Amino acid sequence: MTANQVQGPAIHVQGLEKSYKELRVLRGVDFDVAHGSIFALLGSNGAGKTTVVKILSTLLKADTGTAAVNGFxxxxxxxxxxxxxxxxxxxxxxxxxxxxxxxxxxxxxxRHLKNPGTIADDLLARFSLTEAGARKASTYSGGMRRRLDIAMSLIGDPPVIFLDEPTTGLDPQARIEVWQTVKELAGRGTTVLLTTQYLDEAEHLADRIAILHEGRIIVNGTLAELKQMLPPAQVEYVEKQPTLEEVFLSLVGADGKDGERRAMTATSARMDEE
Known part of the structure; x- marks a missing residue:
């Protein structure tokens, strides 16, 4: 068996529990992640998202439960x-x-890889950083720095990548750059587990979304499945106010004469009301 094995789900989690002294952070977490998909673990601060990632990346041991990544x-x-x-x-x-x-x-x-210069050049091109490759990273924008960070993570072609709140502190344009990078990763077959507290991020990126709340997964499904959990949207009719463009075109008309008559009629009507 090698690190490239693909049997079963890319990530399998069952019954994970973790406590820090008296604080129970995880209370029995279960989920699977399919190969080559983007799985968003959504939750507020303190929900336990980072703890799950630390356990899956072997940085922390669970109290109980099992977890496997890439079959291991x-x-x-x-x-x-x-x-x-x-x-x-x-x-x-x-x-x-x-x-x-x-x-x-x-x-x-x-990582003791051959041809490190070639690897670096290929990744710079892949992440649209070739022109900035010779500059110090301190001169990079937030989005460029994050793209470089992800590029560094991909050296060695790992089949699974964990992104723990990757757009925290980034401006809107930088967030979009990171989103595009994440989509490209999945498009190339990389499995991505993404933790986030941003609803739009999960909605925009994820194939499946799991909501982690108070140490438990309370819902897990596609965006469409999650939306079906709420009552159907109610259709309401509201009065539409004319835009300035519509007023202008109505008044000037094709030759301007019809518009003059409409304007005079409207003015006379207002005077009569007064």
Missing amino acids: DVATQAAKVRESISLTGQFAAVDEILTGRENLVLVAKL
């Missing part, structure tokens, strides 16, 4: 799990003293 048990096959994944935290972990290309080369060397 996180408790008994931690080394194989780490070979199968990459983790991007809430804040970009780039070295701002180095250039974008140097950051990528460094990670490739740390």
